[in-house]
Amino acid sequence: MSRLAGRVAIILWTAALATPALAPEPNLQSVHPLAGRPGTTYQLTVTGTTLASLHSLAIDEPGVHARLLSATPDKMTVEISLDTSVTYGEKKLRAIGPQGITNAVSWHVVAEPIALEKPYLLLKAPLIVNGLLAEPGEADTFTLDAKQGQAFTFEAVSASPAFDPVVTLLEPAPESWFSPKSWKRLAFHDEDLFFPGLSTQARLTHIVQQAGQYRVQVTGFSGHGGPAASYYLRIRDGIAPLPLRHPVARPDWNPRSFVRQLGPDWLAQLHRRGGDEKTQPPPPARVPGSEDGTAILLVPAILEGRIAKPAQVHKAKLHLEQSLQIALEIETPEATLPEFNPIVSVFDSTGREVATNVHTKRNNNGLYMMKMIHAKTTFLLTPGDYTVQVRNITTDHGRSDFFYRVLLRAQVPHAGRIDFPDDRLNLAIGAARVITFQLDREEDFRDPVVATFTGLPPGVTVLPGADNPIERPPLPNAGRIERYTPKPQSFSLLLHVAEGTPLSASPAYPKLTVRPVRKGHFAAPILEKPIPLMIVAATP
């Protein structure tokens, strides 16, 4: 065993012993009231766990002044002052205590007048109502006076992903034979479309047919409620544009998502992530897909079109002079899953399917086939003529926004997505902490990748480490899984705090940097991320 390996092993061993010394970290859950207005000072309650010893706040938002007033184990009270110059939008808040820094919770600065919920509060657009469904099954009900033809948009935004609000518009039910003074459901909205990646916020629009008094009710999905069920209700005049049923692309790199953009510099980005900053390939040719299938693709090329009618099938010809490791990528810039589910298949000249973006496997007992649709697949094509076919997965659905973009290109080995789960680091004196990353190696990317922290506080050292690997047995009946998944690789860093290191009074923001190494040279970083870090006392 080398000397370095021996030291790493020793540190890992001590880390294992030291890890329990870190006290439970404080965690924030939700904020109430959720929205504030510039030029106001108000108190908000933040729920969470292990909050009792928090003593200050970490907030880095221009024009926002915050003061911690009190804290109990599951709640803290904060005074917020918003300058008139503060920008609108989502803000983040963290708190600090002897156990370190908390995660960040979101709250909002809004332009509209704000009211705090109270039963049957009269709503006058524009308005924001801050509400809390403190108990399971609670319903907040407000009053709305409306004129005939008046249009409204109601949006309920929750403070926490765990709370899913629902908005209901009620109208009087004089026709109710049972109770003429009762109210009945006029319109209802949970979320526009329930699907992974899409918002679960409620948004209801309505044009009033008859002048009168209505009621707006906010509830939690399936009767959910509790101290963290905070929300704000926004009431606007008019019908606000319908948000796209389209998930927001993640800010980090995710080449296997249907909503990442295959823009003109996409190939250059791939090369860069492979450590090659010099190659600047020209944008691929764009070829329109059509039902007649006459268009010819020469790699690299982007086939694009709209599956505007049900059962429409677009085709194009593909000619290859030599064998090529192909990457096929699909983008759905407008409608996307689950409404538009593009199926792309490549057929050889005999009509045999040689590639598809559908990964088929058998379930674990091998009894039936399972199918998954992917935004990227890789495969080898030998010289010859091929047909590329694009269609929607159902035969019943086609629409003008079923717009697809299919990129066919030679494979470019590169570093794919990097998963780094922590958004803060609280390190105990004398202890070590292993931080494990996952790197996707795309398209047979084999070069080294290095990761390190810069700007660490004195007394904190970073060392390469090896975490206990998660052993996954090989999947039986997995089909050609290698075509649809990158090669994942885990690697670890170990942060160690020396004895005698002073406790942090405020967080430091060391930067995590990940970069490939190409031909012995560091390439440009592919991930740079500042992370709040605090040194805390070890728990006896």
Place this chain on the structure above:
Amino acid sequence: MKLFLLLLATTAFAADPVAVRLIPSTFELHRAGATQQLLLIAEYPDGSTQDLTDSAQWTPNAPAGQVTAATPGPIQVSATYGNLNATAAGRIETAAGPAEFRFRSAIGSIFTKRGCNSPACHGGVKGRGGLKLSAASLFPQDDYEWIVKGGEFQVLSAESKTARTPRINLQNPVESLLLRKATGATPHGGGKRFAVDSPEYQTITNWIQKGAPFGPPEDDTSRVTALEVYPKILALEKDQKHRLLVTAIMANGRREDVTAQALYLASDRQIATVAESGLVTPAALGETSILIRAAGQAAAVIVGVIGDPIANYPVVPKNNFIDEHISGKLRRLRILPAALSSDVEFLRRVCLDLTGTLPPPARVTEFVRSTDPKKRERVIDALIATPEFTDYWTFRFQDLFRVALFSNGINAKWSQMYGEWIRESIAKNKPYDRMAWERLSAQGYDGPTRHFLPYDVIGSPEETMAEEVRVFFGRRLECAQCHNHPYETWSQDQFWGLAAFFGRMFKMGDTGNEYVIFDHPLNEGMGNSEVNGKIQTLHPRTKAALTPTLLDGRVVPPSDKENPRKALADWMVQHPHFAEAAVNRVWAEFFGRGLVDPVDDFRSTNPATHPELLARLAAEFRRNGHDLRALMRLIVTSRTYQLSAETNPTNRADRVNYSHALPRPLLAEVLLDAIGQVTGVAERFTTTVTANGKVTQQTPAGTRAIQLREPDLFHSRFLDLYGRPNRLALPERSGKANLGQALNMLAGPIYNEKLAASEGRLQKLLASKATDEAILNDLYLTALGRTPDAAERQQILTALSAQPNRNEAWKDLFWAVLCSREFAENH
């Protein structure tokens, strides 16, 4: 009125027929030797009829009304009874000579007539003793091969289990196993079926001697598509007999008398028996049915053995055609309908049936006081327009369509999506055929697609198809999954042909959060070759790949560009079965039983009690664009629906003819809501309870049990005890009382805690210093929809005054009312 009707019921009186007629009045005989059974039916002044076939004088001579084709040309047959006479015009065409030999009609009919191919013998699932025959010779080619080629039938293979040894002996016909077994010469589990000197023996022997041909294949002139029986409903006095007339309807529309070839089976021989000839003889008062099998088909006749005639049977008012059909049969069966329900009886009933809600006391008073002659119709229209109507029928269809967590992908968002689709459909009164079409053909990610994800997987084609047929056709095809249906004309091929419509259904996705439903293309692999997969449904017996085929035999060619279930949905919603199943299901919601009962068990051996009414309702439903509200309105505005539950001596035993309202237990959810309504304490339903007992999800205050979406998500011991189904299979609520319910009444929280609750109705009334009489009135009006009668009032108030603790006494009385049948039933 009730008394008046009873006075009209008198003992039997003698009367002469006022007219006679021959059934059929016209006929054709197409081959020499063909026969036609004629019936002479007499009509009496009270509208009843009697079969006089065996008492009539026939010209030309037609023993027992049977005419045999002899001389070609027109023929006039006359029957005389006393001074009454009727004629039938016939035409005989014998140019084609004797009937062409066909195995089914010549040999198969013997098997049918002698019961050889009945479900209890060789027509059973596995056959008997190695020999399998199709029920009533539905599949003559199969029967022929098992007899002529021999072999032993296997359920899961088309091959013979043993070496094939013919069951006939061409060299020595009389030594054929077929004949020896049937005559008892060789031991036979079924015993002796016919004698050596019988016509059947001779027919089979002749057939073998001629080389045992099959004859020409079935064509439109020989293939029987249906049996028609006269009469469909037979009312017999104790001392009368009646012949049945069975007519086969050929594929080309030609009619052929098969009365002599048919097999007759009485369901209950203690009520009536039937002879080989089709002569029905009554045994005891009551109602039964007679099953008739012939030529691969089956039919049934309802037989009512009726009591003494009722002199001056009253003219019963009729609100719509439902009453005409119901009254007509009651009159024939000599049953007097109950009187019209009282206003309070009607109001409580119609409120519960249309909205699942008790009428508020003020509405009861208002309704009773109203002198508007149209007040019943007005209240029906008002109820149909209420939000409670939408809630209640959403609940009923969520039951039928199985909205539940585990039935819809184990994802509460999906069961909500599916439930919302149902709610919107009910709220907007979407035509029922459209609802069915949308569910049957659902693709993609919308509400009805979630139906196809039981337990997070796509259900198997056979189970999915069987459920759709049961829900939308009211028929149970499941038996035909493993073998030809032993009682019906459904074959295993038909079953799997229909299942093949669902054979390409797939879900796209892997994580349990994103399944998109689609139909897999046939000619695209979509990665199948990578796991050696094929998209095809195989016949379990023949192992042949199946093509989607409708029950009428029409093949729907598979296409990669078409959703195969659209063709199925198009066909199903236009099929007569669809409308009749729908109206029968809705009818049962209002009467506690279907015209065919159980509602999803239409079959020839389970005939409708009122087939013509069923047909008329279905026709009306179609004419109204499958409008559920219009159908419900039609039903509840009928006088039949509005009859009282109080019986008279003639209808006391009646359970199937709608002569009086039948008390029905309230559905669990409706009962719980009603208890909440009476006690003034609504139930709260919880979903998630954490380990420390903390509730994290609870329905909003005021949520009714009928508004719950997922029975497997919202806990309620009470609802489970009273029969709430989990909707993991098609719900079948028994409504039968059980010990758990009794214990719950005595000690359960629903009854006792609600009565003690300080915010409840009773405690508020007591706190308001209301008088005992006022509290009693309020209790009765709220719970029972009526005020107490004088005797009840006096007894209760006296008993109350004797109790030392007023609060406890009132709690006891409330409890007693809530536990009473009058409260817990709709009547």
